[in-house]
Amino acid sequence: MALSSIPYQRLADSPTVKYYTDWRAFQPYLEKPRQPTRGVVDKKLLSLLGLSADAVLGVAERGGVAGLEGLEADGLRLLELHRRNLSLARELRVAGEYTLLVEKPLDGVKSSHLEVELLDQSHFNLLLLSPERAGGLHTLTVDVKLKPGSQASLAVFVFDSLQAPGFLVLHSDVPRGASLSSLIVVARGSMSHVENHAAAGEGSSVSVCGLLAAGPGSRATLVTNTKQSEPKSRVSVDVLGFAASGVLAHKGLARVEKGAWGSSLVVRSRLTPLTPTSKVYAMPTLEVTSNEVVEAAHSASHAPVSDDVLFYLRSRGLELRDALRLVIEGSYLAQLEKFPRARQPAERLIPELSRGLLATPSLDA
Amino acid sequence: MSWRPIPGEVAVEAPPIKPKLELKGRISRSLVEEISRAKGEPEWMLRLRLRSLELFEKLPTPSWLTGVEELDLEELAHYVHPDFERAASWEDLPEPIRAVYEKLGLPEAERKALAGLAAQLESETVYLSFRKYLEGRGVILMDMGEAVQRYPDLVKRYFMRLFPPSDHKFAALHGALWSGGVFLYVPEGVELEAPIEAFFFVASDLLSQFEHSIIVAGDRSSVHFIEGCAAPMLRRYSFHDGMVEVYVGEGARAKFTTLQNWSRNIINFNNKRALLERGGSIEWVEIALGSKVTYTYPSVILRGEGAKASIYSLTFARAGDWKDTGAKVLHLAPRTSSEVVSKSVSVEGGVSVYRGLVRVAEGAKGSIASVKCESLVLDRESRAYTYPRNEVEEAEATVVHEASVGRLSDDVLFYLRSRGLREPDARKLVVLGYVGDFIDRLKDSMSGLFLEYYAVLKRVLETEFEEMGGYG
Incomplete structure (x- = not known):
């Protein structure tokens, strides 16, 4: 089947599935998919983070895809492109702390898949730090698994190109009694589409925090979907974002199925447009399919500083910019308390986030 | 007190309806022309109907609709004109019909509380009356079909201008087959002290009802419009696809209250939209107790500076019900404000859905929107879904949304x-x-x-x- 005949999103005419992702940004890569050329990373950002990469997911690397032919594409165009173009797959078993750096192709399309097992008390840093002018697309899917009863954390930092889109999909399976805290920072990119899907098992805890920033020329969509079908799980999703002449969207579906008795979930979305040309969109949706849930709530707010x-x-x-900087950085920092192992690199990045936001001249208007 | 303002299926039995004219079957150009001819419409209305028919044939059926599997438009009667003339006095209605309305409590409600009342049976308004002194103040309350004939230029300015047939497939179907509804025009500066009510009754199964109501509140006027719906329990099902367009002038105040208590085998689509000019306000109350399936999202376009909207909805879903309701508010001008409060109760496997949109356009500075959804799920089999959307394109606006799903x-x-x-x-x-x-x-x-x-x-x-x- 031709890629062009597969939809970008399911049920395109339903008002409930609109993503606000500018799918047109991906179109050139689908129409004329080229081999990826040299992989690049933004070394300045890497040094700013103060992290050293334990491994690099390189554009030139290939292999490990045997057995992944049946990878679920869900009937969607970008996932189907990813499935067909998949040339690299890696399995990681993380104990302690581990940092993986993902290269961005200068041109063409690279598709990679990761299977990550997080052992108890482990922490995994996933860095997608593209230079501003890289022109390629790296589609990446990551499956995260934990052992029952274990505790782990995950930090994803996405600084994408202002010339090319990005596509990242994370799936986490959090089994009985386990706990996973995920921090997702999306701070730059002409069209960054990041999805985080989490399934919470019995007595488990899933905590997701999204920090978004869209300065001039940036557009980002964060999808945070969670599913609870077993008893006594806890889900908390917090998304905080600022847009300054950029576009931000948060789509968060929280679903509680029959059997999830004694479970609770809270989804909060706070997106702030800072300038007249900024746009922010929020769809924190709830699907509750029985009366067994203890608490199910979401909230969204958009208000000027x-x-x-x-x-x-x-x-x-x-000065106005300094005052705004304090407010923005303070708001981001307040979200980091639940992520002690990601706090240090995130704190180092926050000035970079506010710098990108405050660079817009329309703040002076 | 004997009368019930929102009668349910248990309150009445279907009166025997002998149709003067019944048009049923495939939705075609000839069917549309026949309806238009029967209603003696001007050429522009026939053209609007035919353009709507073309759109209906072209537009896709929304793939996200649920619970409408049994809806087969070809087996429905799309126009049923009962075999008696419209009355302005209850005594002039045939006895069995009058008995139904008396059971519903309408004559008493009219006498005690209303400034005007229109009652529609199947596809036509069979009773219409309003206080004589209002005519002297320039108020028009008229069956929509009659208004098209008597005030064509006035009606043409408003008819499907706010809710065009191109909006979606069932808006187009409505445009092609509409019949009944009322035209209410309140001139500038006129304040109606008592409400006007339109009551829609479906008496037969395998019927489609497409009433179209327009309320025009002139500058600095005020009006309260009540819409009531009822049907007896039918052997099979019937289909309702009504439309309401409300135009609120500068500084005008409008209230719109819907008390929907269709019997539980009615498939109910409702298309409702209001346009507000500077300083205008609307309070929209939507109570959805009945029907098997309901899709209705009152929408308000705040076009004038300082315009204000409040939308309150209460939904009730029982076994086999799919109640898909919500609200849409578009803030297009500075200092506009809106408040949406939605409550639902699901029981015995019923499904309540809230679908909402708040859009603040660039330039709508100082606008404030607040949305609050609460759902109560009473048992393991029942469900509640909440799908809000906030689109904010203005930095100096405040939008707050909160929702919760709870149990006892x-x-x-x-x-x-x-x-x-x-x-x-x-x-x-x-x-x-x-x-x-x-x-x-x-x-x-x-x-x-x-x-x-x-x-x-x-x-x-x-x-x-x-x-x-x-x-x-």
């Missing part, structure tokens, strides 16, 4:  | 039982508490004579929700 707060800071002698 | 709290039930209440009584009390603030809110929107109407409505709603709470 409080005039009172800005006035207070400016009355202390701060 | 074990602690609260335990507390009530420890005070000596039996479990069913405790459940009833909790459900009643859940909808109590909504019912109280209705009171705020009703005044004067209409408080009597409210008292009865409150009792009916309390009875319905007590029954729900007592389940299980």
Whole structure:
């Protein structure tokens, strides 16, 4: 079947499945898929993070895909492209802390798949740090597994190209009694589409935090889908984002199925447009299929930075940009408390996030 | 008090309807022309119908619709004109028909609380009356078909301008086959002290009803419009695809209250939209108790600066029901505000869905929107889905959305039982508490004579929700 005959998203005419992703950004890569050329990373960002990569998922590498032919494409165009183009697969078993750096092709399309097993008390850093001008597309799918009763954390940092889109899909299976905390930072990219799907088992805990920033020329969609079908699981999703002449979207489906008695879930989305040309979209959806859930709630808010707060800071002698910087960085930092192992690199990146946001001249308007 | 303002399927039996004209079967150009000819319409309306038919044939059926599998448009009667003339006095209606309306309590409601009343049976308005002094103030209340003939230029300015047939397949179907509904025009500066009600009754199975109502509230006017719907329990099913367009002028105030209590084998689509100019306000109350399947999302376009909308909806889903409701608000001008409050109760496997949209366009500075959805799921088989969308393209706007899905709290039930209440009584009390603030809110929107109407409505709603709470 031709890729062009497969939809980008299911039930395209349903108002409930709109993603706000600009799928047109991916179209050139589907129409004329080329072999990926040299892989690149933004070394300045890597050094800023203060992390050293334990391994690199290179564009030139191939292999490991045997047995993955049946990878689920879900009837969607980008996943089907990913399935057909898959040339690299890796299995990782993470104990302690592990950092993987993913290269971005300068041109062409690279598709990779990771199977990651997180052992108890492990932490996994996934870095997609593209230079601003890389022109290729790296589609990446990651399956994360934990052992029952284990605790682990995951930090994903996406700084994509301003010339090319990015596509990352994470699937986590959190079994009985396990706990997974995921921090997802998406801070730059002409069209970054990042999905995080998590299934919570009995007595498990899933915590997802998304920090989004869209400065001039950036557009990002974060999808946070969670599913609970077993008893006494806890799900918490918090997404915080600022857009300054950029576009942000958060689509978060939280589904609680029959059998999830005593479970709870909370989804919060807070996206703030900072300039007149910014756009923010939020769809925190709930599907609850029985009365067994203890708590199921979501909230979304979009509001300008409080005039009172800005006035207070400016009355202390701060310029507008400095006052905004304090508010933005403070808001991001407050989200990091639940992620002690990702806190240090994330803290180092936050000034970079606010710098990108405050670079827009329309803040002066 | 004997009358019920929102009668349910148990309240009435289907009156015998002998049609003067019945058009059924395949939806074709000749069927559309026949309806238009029967209604003696001008050329522009026939053209609108035919353009709608073309769109209906071209537009895809939304693939996300659920619960409409049995809907077969070809087996339905699309136009049924009962075999008697429209009356302006209840005595002039045939006795069996009058008996139905008396059972529904409409004559008494009209006498005690309403400024005007239109009653539609199948495809035509069979009763229409309103206070004579209002005519002198320039108010027009008329069957829509008659308004098309008598005020063609006025009607043409509004008819499907706000909700065009190109919007979706069933809006196009409505445009092709509409019949009935009312045209209410309130001139500038005129304030209606009492509400106007339109009541829609489906008496037969395998019928489709497509009433079209337009409410025009001139600048600085005020109007309260009530829409009631009912049907007896039918042998098979019937289909309702109505449309309402509300135009609210500068500084005008409109209230629109829907009390939908179709019998539980009606497939109910409703297309409702309002356009507000500078300083205008609308309060939309949507109570969906009946029907098997409902898809309705009152929409408000805040086009003028400072315009304000409130949309309150209460939905009730029982076994086999799919109640897909919600609200859409578009903020297009500065300092506009909106509030959406949605409550639902699902029981015996019923499904309640909230689908909503808040869009704040660039330039709508200082606008504020708030959405609150609450769903109560009473048993393991029932479901509640919430699909909101917030689209904010203006930095100086505030949009807040919150939703929660809950169950009957074990602690609260335990507390009530420890005070000596039996479990069913405790459940009833909790459900009643859940909808109590909504019912109280209705009171705020009703005044004067209409408080009597409210008292009865409150009792009916309390009875319905007590029954729900007592389940299980």
